[in-house]
Structures are given as C-alpha cells and as structure tokens.
Amino acid sequence: MNRTGNGVSFNLEALPRFSERRSLGDRVLKSLRQAIVRGAIGPGDRMVENRIAEAMGISRTPVREALHKLEQEGLLERLPRGGFVVLGLSRKDIEETFGIRGVLESYAARLSALKYQRDELVPLHEKAAEYERFLNGRDLDALTRINTQFHDLLYALSRSPRLIRMINELRDQIFRFRQIILSNAALARVSHEDHKRMLERIEKRDADGVERLVKDHIMRGCAAVLQAYDDDQSSFNPSPGRLLEERLRAGGEKRQGKGQ
Template sequence: MDDFLKVNVNEYLPLRDVVFNTLRQAILKGELEPGERLLEVQLADRLGVSRTPIREAIRKLELEGLVKMVPRKGAEVASISEKSLRDVLEVRRALEELAMTLACQRITGDEVTRLRRANHAFSEAARKKNLIDMTERDVDFHEVIYQATGNQRLVQIINNLREQMYRYRLEYIKDEAKRAVLTQEHEMIIQALASRDPEAGKEAVRRHIDNQEITVTRNLKGKN
C-alpha cells in the first residue's frame, strides 16, 4: 500500500470518523482500486491506529456500497457495476421527481437564489477541474431542492441514499465533456423551480439522471 494513505487528524472529529473519511476519499479518488483487499492489520499499521476504527470504517463503507465482503477473503473495494448503478438511479429518479413536485409548490425566492449560487460554485469548481469539489458542489445544489420540499422524511430518505450516489456522481463528473452539460441541466432545473412548473421540473431531473446513467454505463463498458 502506497504512502498516499495517511490520516489527517481533525480535532473536531472522533478518530473513527477520521479513519472512515480517509478510506472513503481514497476509494472515491481511485487510490484504493476496485478489487483491492482491505486488510485490517495492514491498514491499521499504515494509518497508525488500532484495528477497531478500521473495522468500524469498513462496516460503514460496506453500507455505502463502496466495500463488499467476500467469503474467505474479507473486505475489498467494490467495483462499480451496471446493475448497482441502475438500481441506485432508479430509486434516485423516483425520489428526485417527488422532490421537484413538492419543491415547485414550496420553494422560496431565497432558495432559488441559493440554487443559482450553488450552480455558479459548481461551474467555478469545474473551471478549476477539481473533481472532489465539483462533486460536493453538485451535492450542495441538490440539497437546496431537497430542503425546499419542506418534507424532512423525504430529505432523510434521500440522505440515506446520497452516499451510494456519491460514487456515481464522481464517475459522471470525471467525463470532462459532460461538465458544461451538467451546468445547463442545473439551469433548466432552476428555471422550472422559479416558474413553479412541476412537469418541466420532473422532465429536467429525468434528463439529468438519464444522462448520468448513459454516460457512466458507457464509461464502465470502456473499462471492461
């Protein structure tokens, strides 16, 4: 295992969360590759921690779909499969359409302004070609919409799925040709919300997610 894997101590976070974030970022950035085994002893030695936070981090990563447990082998970094992509996006598509319907009814002028700022922040991250920042800014954009629904149970359900969606977001954003398209799709979503048009809003998020599925599926096939 290479020297990139180091714990960045954060005095405001418990050690188990710091270890989890370290391993998670390594997987999302491709520093820990699909199929690579995650050996507790080796990881604990490399990060300078006990096995307990490593074990807890691996358990959380498994829940996110970033790690899978293989019989007689243990934990390894999960591959991105077309089936897992399709399963996650089918659920996301339904939840996003519901969120758009509710947000079109309830969104405030201040929230529309926040959406425009979030999309501008995404565009700036894209200009700087910062993949992780772009992914986080995309998360921020959609979070404004979720909060605008005023339905905290829906927000909770979407947040439970968000970590599983993160990897596919990052994979989509890696395709440089699609970054301008993403900004345009965000603009269409904003226009629908500003005009309180739920049908246009649902169509915009369907196109947004369909394009993600098409692009990531094509990229996955290109890797095989």
C-alpha cells in the same frame, strides 16, 4: 476562518475544533470512504483490519468499526476468507443505481418545487452562475464540485432529511464516475442548460415539470457513464478476467510503507 479573538473572551477558535472532535472511528470511516470514492483504493482491493490499523498506526478497534459501516453503506463486501473488498460496479449495477437516483432525486426536486420559500432560490441562481463561469475553463474538479453543490442546494429545499441522506449515499457509490460525466465538455454544457431550466420550472412551482427535467438529467448522466463503461471497464471493475485473490497475491501489498 481563523478568528483570532484578540483580547475578548469570545474565543471562536474553540468552535472550529469541534469538527476535529470526531472520534477516531469516525475519522477513519470518513478517510476510508473518501479514499474509495476518490479512487485511491480501487475496486477489487482487499482491506484487512490489521494492515489498515498498522498503516495508520492505530489499533484495530476503530478500523473494524469503519469497515463494518462501510459494508453497511454498500461500498464494501465481506470476503469469504476474511477481509473486505471494495465493490466494483457492473453495467447492471450502474443502471440500477442510476434508476434509483432518478426516482429519488426527481422526487426531491418535486418536493423542493412545492416547498421552497420566497428567497431560497437565490443561492441556487448564484451557484448556477458560478457553474457557468467555470464552463469554459479546464477545472473539471471545480465543475464537479459546483455541480454537486447545486444539486445539494436544490434538494435541501425539500426539507426531507431522510431523502437527502439516501441521495447522498447513492451518489457516493458512483461518485468516482462523476468525473467521467463532466469530463465531457458537451455534457457539462447541457447540464448547465438543465440547471437553468430546472430553476425556471421551480420558480413557477411546476412540480411535474421539474420532476421530469431532473429525471431526464439523471438519465443523461447514466447514459454518459454507461458509454464510458463500455469504452473502458477497467476503471469500474476489479482487474478483469482474474480472480481477486490471484491479483492480491500477485500484487503483494499495495502502499503499506507508510509507517506511523
């Protein structure tokens, strides 16, 4: 981490700063995306360049850039009267997204099974073990994170950057509901079994097997999310039964008192 390079000219402190070297627009993009994915900006919320810029104490230019990119990513939608809304998910949206994830991720797993090199499975085994260690705990957040990392590691073996990028984008769209998936302890345990089976198949270069495993795995996640959806749509959709505009006008501005 903080390599305080004492005395030597190999000052590595300059390197970490590179991550902060992003443009303001990029940081705004990332920040807003995170806020949406984490649910801090629920679905149905209206986003206006002006207010966001003011709240952040910056000009509208980088905010505009970020909003446009978010729209392109499918997280936002242009409002007829100006501004954007955070998209909610209908039941159909959930089914659609999981369907695409199913084919994409199972394909990635297939490629991984075919292409991985000898010692590249070690990190995967480690990650699976780490997952197991958290299974009995109550740290859902960690479980979610480790689960994501496992899949990331798996798909990385496919050496298909486009594919990985597309998978990540899709995952963002339903990340909010990943919590829901894994908050079901039973499902978390099943997931762990799935992971172990996947690794077995991959070691045997059984592409068909792992493809089917991953597809089933995803579809189980889909079923869990749909279950949660039927139980409580309010966390998926903008305030139900009411028009967005009405809600906005009624609710006034949300958390704007941030100042600079």
